[in-house]
Amino acid sequence: MTAVSAVDERWDDGLIARRAQEQAAAEAGPLTDEPHMPIGETYAGxxxxxxxxxxxxxxLSRTRLDGDTLAEAGRVLDEAAARQRLSxxxxxxxxxGPTGSGKSALINALAGVPVSETGLRRPTTxxxxxxxxxxxxxGLxxxxxxxxxxxxxxxxxxxxxxALQGLVLVDLPDHDSAVTAHRRQVDRVLALVDAVIWVVDPEKYADAAxxxxxxxPLAGHAEVTFVVLNQIDRLPGDAAHQVLDDLRRLLDEDGMALGEHGEPxxxxxxxxxxxxxxxxxxxxxxxxxxxxxxxxxxxxSADVDAAAGRLRPVYVADGHPGLGERSREDFGARLAVAVGARAAGEAAEREWRRNAGRACGTPWLRLWRWYERLRTQGGGAGAEEGAEPEATAAEEDELTARQRVEQAVRVVAEEASRALPGPWAQAVREAAVRGARGLPEALDELAVSLAAPPAGARPPRPAWWPAAVLAQAAMTLLQFYGALWLVGQIIGVLEPGLFPPxxxxxxxxxxxxxxxxxxAAAARGPARRYGQExxxxxxxxxAGCGRAMVLDPIAAELMRYREVRERYAHVARGHGEGAGGGAGGVAAGASVGAAAVGTGAGRAGAGRAGQVGPRRV
Incomplete structure (x- = not known):
């Protein structure tokens, strides 16, 4: 039963409790390095x-969530281990209960001896x-x-x-005491006991505090809660029935289940x-x-339920987290655009066709192209002046490619983290950013090594290229043969005849x-296939580089989240979706209860009539 304290500070058990814990730890053996002691055989099932x-x-969550978020769960584990070692x-x-409700008188009546002092002075305890x-x-x-x-x-x-063998009854100070130390002691002890009896009187049973x-806040601990309306001797006639029924109604609004008709x-x-x-x-x-x-x-078990309810927002979110096949393909496509895969394919296709033209072109056309290259390379200062704009354009292309890579990483990280709770979404985005730090450079190396063939190498050629080269050589020989035939006729070596040569x-x-x-026509198909390849x-x-550097770290974070989500499902077992619904119910109860409490016994007549007595399992 988690106490709600107005002052957020850790309580020191004091010398007695520390000695008891040290003695119990010594009997249990050396402690492990685990942050929380493992649960022993006392708890089963x-x-x-x-x-x-x-x-x-x-x-699993310690590196992803802050200590404050896990503090309540850690406290539950510590209390479970500490309670296990004791009787x-x-x-x-x-x-x-509140001031003047008769807590001390009730414990004295149960014990049969004056265990706790009673009196008109407040606070008495x-x-x-x-x-x-x-x-x-x-030890307890x-x-x-x-x-x-x-x-x-x-x-x-x-x-x-x-019948009461084994009972340890603790009379607490007033929870609404004017002394701050008394309220702190109430909160401290309520966090350590197994059950609680709330004693109220006809005047303060609807007190907002x-x-x-x-x-x-303790509605989930209803199974270990007793609510006792004391001092019914002060209520005349049916007023006790009406006040008791009104108290039950307020507890219903608080979200505290009442033990009725076999229900816990x-x-x-x-x-x-x-x-x-x-x-x-x-x-x-x-x-x-x-x-x-x-x-x-x-x-x-109720403490675990409460811890699961508080942890639900950091483990459960709407939607189905993860990366679909479409997102992976889109990421690979964006990287392909950034690395210039399409442009590289088109360049490879053009290179294939140029090589085809060089191999199958006429000698005169190839000679003209060789002359044009020499003339262009001999441009001198003009050519050198054109080099700077080309370098500037290359730098701009590189900058654009880097920006495209960063955008692709941002998009895939957002898609992967869209359905995750805040801390895990942040972890996914950070993993993507870390993996993408060297991605532009790695893609540049790929572009250099795969887009262009090795120095001095030519693209593979189809089997018909030698025949084409031989046919082109034959055409050239025919030209030379016809020219020599004409020259022979001109100088008189051969018989005149213009038409045949x-x-x-x-x-x-x-x-x-x-x-x-x-x-050239026959080379279009192979050139296109070579460019596409x-x-x-x-x-x-x-895509492989992006997968190894970005998608795999994202997948690892998603796997870690699925693992902790599975662990959370085991923690919330029996609590189920009530981990979220319970929180909503408490909030709804708060809005209703705020208007309901504080009116005191004045609404006694609004309750339903019923027999004065227990309503329980």
Whole structure:
């Protein structure tokens, strides 16, 4: 049962509690380096599974969540380990309530002896006072830091002693005391006991401080909660029924389940410590509660529920987190654009076609192209002046490529973290940024190594290229043969005849361009396939580089989140979706209860009529 303290500070157990803990730790053996002691064999079944899952959850989340977020879960684990080392045969029940509600009178009536001082002076109880019905509870009282002078025993042989064996009853100071130290002690002890009896009177049963500060936040601990309306002897006639029913209504608004019709929940009943009315019934209920030996585990289970409810926003979010295949493909496509895969493919295609033109072109065209290259390279100062704009353009392209890579990383990180809770979304984005630090440089290396062939190498050529080269050589030979034939006729070596040599020479002159055109047409398909293969190779390499440097770290963070989400599901087992609904219910109860509490007994007539008595499981 987690106490809600107005002052956020850690409480020091004091010398007695520290000695008790040191002694228990010495008996248990050396402590491990774990932040929380492992849960022993005392807890079994679902509770042990949930505590183990909570411990694993805290360990897995320590590097992703801040200490304040995990503080409550750590406290639950520490309290579970501390309670495990102490007596499981005893049940520690605190009696709490506002000033003048009759807490001390009630514990005296249950014990049969004046355990706690009563009187008109307020506050009457300044320190927690304990009453134990059996031996062996010293460790539990040391944990509560209750000194020996404030420990009592009930009247020997009193009625109900046998049924109350194992009960440790602690009378607390007033939770609404004007003394701040008293309120701190109430909050401290409420965080350590197994159950609590809230004692209210007809005047303060609807007090806002009680409902808003304690009952509403502790609604999940209803199974280990008793709400006792004391001093019913002051209410005439049916007023006691009406006030009790109004109290039940307020508890309903607080979200505290009431034990009715076989359902688990808080026990509500009316007593008079002064006249003894209802005290015997309360003693019987306490006896059955204590002999059940399950209060400590139910209390811890409720604590785990409360911790799971507080942790829900950092582990559960709407939607389905992760990266779909479409997001991965889009990321690879963006990297391909950044690395210039398409441009590299087009350049490879043009290079293929240029090589085809060089191999299959006519000698005269190739000679002209060689002359043009020489003339262009000999441009001197003009060529050098053009070098600076080209370098500037290259730098701009590099800057643009880097920006595209950064944008691609941002987009994929946002898509991966979109459905995650805040801390895990931040972890995914940070993992993507860390992985992308060397990505532009790695992509540049890929572009250099894959886009351009090695120095001196040419793209592969189809099998028909030698035949095309041979045909072009034959056309050239025909031109030379026809020219020599004409020269021979001119100088008189050969018989005159203009038509045959001219025809042979024209066949070579016309056949050369025809062979070149046919080769260019035939090279389009292979050139396009070669360019596409180059583009595909560069795309796959860029996608692989992005996957290794960005997507894999993102996937690792998502895997870690899925692991902690699975651990959280084990922690919230039995709590289920109520981890979120319960928080909403508490908020809704707060808005309703704020208008409901504070009117006191004046609304006694608004309650439903019913028998004065307990309503429980």
């Amino acid at each position: 679902t509770l042990r599974t949930r505590l183990d899952a909570l411990r694993e959850l805290v360990g 499981s045969r005893h049940t520690v029940v605190a009696i709490a 300044a320190n927690p006072i304990a009453c134990t019905w059996s031996e062996g509870a010293a 009282l040391d944990r509560l830091a209750i000194p020996g002078r404030l420990r009592r025993r009930p009247l020997a042989g009193g009625a109900g002693d046998e 009680l409902h808003e500060r304690y009952l509403r 929940g808080a026990t509500v009943l009316a007593v008079s410590a002064l006249t003894g009315e209802g005290v015997g019934e309360l003693r019987e209920l306490l006896g059955a509660f204590v002999q059940g030996r399950g209060a400590a585990e139910r209390r811890l 001219v025809l042979v020479m024209l066949a070579g002159i016309v056949g050369g361009p025809l062979v070149e055109w046919a080769c 180059t583009e595909r190779r560069l795309r796959e390499a860029a």
